[in-house]
Amino acid sequence: MIREQRKRKKRRRVGLLIFFTFVLMIAAAVFVVLNVYTVETVVVEGNELYSDEQIKSLVLNDEYSWNSLYVDLKYRIRDIGDVPFVDTMEISLDDPHTVRIVVYEKGILGSFYIDTIGQNAYFDKDGFVVETTEDVIEDVPKITGISCNEVVLYEKLPLEDEDLLSKLLALTQMLNKYSLLPQEIHYDENLRPTLTYNEILVEVGSDDYLSQKVVRLSTILPQLAGMSGTLHLENWTPDTTDIIFDRAS
Numbered sequence: 001m002i003r004e005q006r007k008r009k010k011r012r013r014v015g016l017l018i019f020f021t022f023v024l025m026i027a028a029a030v031f032v033v034l035n036v037y038t039v040e041t042v043v044v045e046g047n048e049l050y051s052d053e054q055i056k057s058l059v060l061n062d063e064y065s066w067n068s069l070y071v072d073l074k075y076r077i078r079d080i081g082d083v084p085f086v087d088t089m090e091i092s093l094d095d096p097h098t099v100r101i102v103v104y105e106k107g108i109l110g111s112f113y114i115d116t117i118g119q120n121a122y123f124d125k126d127g128f129v130v131e132t133t134e135d136v137i138e139d140v141p142k143i144t145g146i147s148c149n150e151v152v153l154y155e156k157l158p159l160e161d162e163d164l165l166s167k168l169l170a171l172t173q174m175l176n177k178y179s180l181l182p183q184e185i186h187y188d189e190n191l192r193p194t195l196t197y198n199e200i201l202v203e204v205g206s207d208d209y210l211s212q213k214v215v216r217l218s219t220i221l222p223q224l225a226g227m228s229g230t231l232h233l234e235n236w237t238p239d240t241t242d243i244i245f246d247r248a249s
Contacts, residue, residue, distance in 0.1 A: 037069035037096045046103040049085045049137060058083060059091060059101055068099055084131055085122070106130040109172040110141045110185065112148040112157070121151040125176075127169050129153055141175075141195075143168065145187035164191060167207050174211055178218040192234065199248070200224050205234025212236070216243060 039060065044052040058080065064070045075091040083089075090102040108130060111120045122131045122140065129151045146164065148157060159165045168185075171193060175181050184196040195202040200221070204213060213233045220231065220243065229247040236243060 037067055039066055039068045039071065039099055040097040041099070043094065043098060043100045044103065045101070046105065049105055049108075050103070055089075055101055055103060059089065059099075068093055068096055071099055084133060084135075085137070108137065108140050109176055109181070110143050110168070111137070112143050112146075112151070114148065114151055116149055121148070121157075123157055125169065125173055127156045127165050129155060129157060139181060141172070141182050141185050143185050143187075146191075161191075167191075170207060170210060171204070174214045178214055180214065180218055180221065197221060199228030201230040203230060203232050203234045205236075209237060212238070220245075 042052075042056050042060070044055045047055050050058075059065075059075075060071065071091065072093050075089075080086075080089045080091075085106050085108065087104045087106050089104065092100050092102075094100050106122075107124045108122045109125055111122045113119075114121050114132070117132065119132045119134050120136060120142075121129050122133075122137065124130050130153075132151065132153060146159065146168075148159060150158060152158075157165055159168075171185070172181070175195075182195040182197050182202070186194045186196070188194065192206065193204045195204060202217060202221075204210075213236055216236065217231070217233065224231065224245065227247060229245055232244045232246070
């Protein structure tokens with residue numbers, strides 16, 4: 001009888017010891033989470049259309065976002081949600097105090113103003129409409145001279161001439177490759193594009209020798225800074241290499 005009582009007391013002491021050890025471990029874990037995992041630095045990468053501060057406010061958007069572990073776990077089980085012009089974001093921890101946000105923006109190459117909805121339709125390198133909004137995004141060329149009255153989000157631009165869409169995409173892709181996207185690309189009645197760079201107009205002509213024309217443009221345009229006039233590339237060929245700049249009086 002006495003032996004059984006001693007065994008029960010011993011088991012009770014062992015049980016209490018395990019319980020208090022568990023409580024201490026939980027308390028230590030809570031202390032670490034609350035006092036070590038604090039957001040002190042936020043590194044933002046890949047953003048062009050949004051500022052660092054805008055991205056931070058989109059990610060650290062509730063009362064618990066001061067805790068870096070909470071932020072990390074939160075975006076492991078859910079995504080950032082629908083953000084205009086952003087495909088996705090990746091959120092991770094560099095260390096307990098540093099949150100890293102990598103932004104993958106939608107590759108926007110141009111926009112059409114759609115009269116029927118009173119909004120701008122932004123398209124990507126494949127001609128798909130990635131966003132419709134009243135906002136005007138800087139450094140994205142507006143396309144004029146081509147009619148585009150209706151669009152469907154995430155579908156291709158419904159231009160009547162499929163060949164014209166191919167030419168438009170080839171032009172914008174080539175200009176983007178050399179960081180030469182203009183403020184405007186205007187097509188005349190013969191569907192020949194003119195590029196607008198502030199006070200400089202660039203007559204591109206047909207899409208013959210397009211890549212060579214853009215390479216020459218990348219060399220010449222910086223030399224025309226502060227000037228106004230028209231640069232003529234429409235007649236350039238490998239055999240006719242003269243390029244004329246008509247300076248405005």
